[in-house]
Amino acid sequence: MPRRERLLHPTAWWLWGLGLATAASRTTNPALLLLVIGVCVLVVTQRGDPAAPNPMRAFLVIGAVIVVLRVLVTIVLGNGVYGDTVLFTLPQVPLPDWAAGVRLGGPVALEPLLFAIYDSLRLAAILACVGAANALASPRRLLRHLPATLYDVGTAVVVGLTFAPRLLTDARAVRSARTLRGHGGHGVREVARLAVPVLETAFERSLGLAASMESRGYGRAVRSSPASRRLATGLALAGLVGVLAGLYGLLDASVGGPLGLPLLLFGALLAGVSLVVGASREERTGHRRDPWQWPETATVGAGAVPAAALVVGSVQGWEGIVAPSSATLPPLPLAAVLALVVAASPGFFTPRPRPQVDA
Missing domain, CATH: 1.10.287 (Helix Hairpins)
Structure with missing residues (x-):
């Protein structure tokens, strides 16, 4: 029979991810932010559950799209940051007086572009931390450990997480059935035709779930x-x-x-x-219940180390925590780099959730 080593407590992974996200939110140094993303990818590769879907790639794609869109918006509209190093000039569209402070086209300087890249890369790093926590411990596992006070909220969220993907599946099934009957189409009218059968199926499923939950003692x-x-x-x-x-x-x-x-x-x-x-x-x-042992405590500590280091560094003004909007690369603070290396350690000492075959 195939068996699997125990999974780490989901709360430990989410606290680890929140610690990394806190560290990423305190810096605009691109090297440190890329190191945060690399740590997330490394730990997910080493300790991600192969039996569960991996949402990490989707979060990385969303982060990349955010960076590209922020750069494009800065090129076309500007972001209020002015610079002296003009890279190129776009044709500028004159705007009325009530739109003062907003430009459409015109000169594109290096400094606003760097500011946009650094700021959007910080958001991408935070999304990578959230994606890593999702990949290492699904929200459904985490909701099982909510306090009793939030039990009803957790139940509602679990139901939502279960039914949201099924709506897309039902919509594809209904559309395939309509196509087989020769009623294919596109646009708003087709969506309106899909809404009634999809909502009817979801309503019937929700009634069945409510009946099953009531028979098991929920809602007392x-x-x-x-x-x-x-x-x-x-x-x-x-x-x-x-x-x-x-x-x-x-x-x-x-x-x-x-x-x-x-x-x-x-x-x-x-x-x-x-x-x-x-x-x-x-x-x-x-x-x-998932046990809480020394790997969980060490994982939370590994996530708290970069959070504490970057918060202290930003408050004390360490050189390299905030990247300047210039062509020169900011220096790397050694303490911050070492703290992020510590954050990667759970990828090696935590239990490996890979299926094994009993002899």
């Missing part, structure tokens, strides 16, 4: 007091405000200053307390 009433509900809601709102304020302070140091990280941690603490308070009144059992 939760006994809770008004005081506990108000306490959990108040803590959740306060935690959300703290997290948003902390993130804003981290992203814009001129506004938040040194209070960004403390506000983020305090908000996360309040949100965690609200989950605990809500879970105390709603008990849920689990089936075959």
Whole structure:
């Protein structure tokens, strides 16, 4: 019988990916951003589940499209960054006075192009981190480990993730059936003809799923007091405000200053307390839970190392964290490079989820 080594806990992979995404968001150095993407590709290649679909390529393609579109928009419309090194000049279309500050065509300088490439490459690196987390631990596995407070939300998301791809499959099946009957077509009218049978099939499937979930005990009433509900809601709102304020302070140091990280941690603490308070009144059992062992802890630590290094580097102004909009390549901060190398280590010490055959 084929067997497979255990998969790493999905929460560990997602925390690792969020750590890398945090590191990518704090720099515009193209070498560091490409290193982040390379780390994601390496870990997915080494530890991706071969039995599951790999969405990493789609995220990389989306990131490449974002970079190309950002460059094209900068060439045609500009992005508000002016430079002295003019590469070429496009025919400029005169615009009315109310469109002051917007240009269509005209001179294209090197500095705005570099700024657009660096900024869009940062977004592409963040998407690569999210894609790596998706490839290493599917969102469905992660939703199994949500706290009891978010159980209903997790169930709704699982249902959505299950039914969204089926809508496309149903649409292809209905269109193939219409083509076999000689009713092929294109455009908005054809889409309108496909909508009714596709929605009817989805409605019937949703009714069957609701009946099966009800027979298994989903949707039971939760006994809770008004005081506990108000306490959990108040803590959740306060935690959300703290997290948003902390993130804003981290992203814009001129506004938040040194209070960004403390506000983020305090908000996360309040949100965690609200989950605990809500879970105390709603008990849920689990089936075959993924264990949390030392590889999970080490993986989370490997993702936290580059996040901490790049956050400290951006706050202290390390040379090379922010790339200048000039033709010269920025220097590589050694501490940031070593931190990203540490982030690649889970690709070698975590369990390898490859099928094996028992003797």
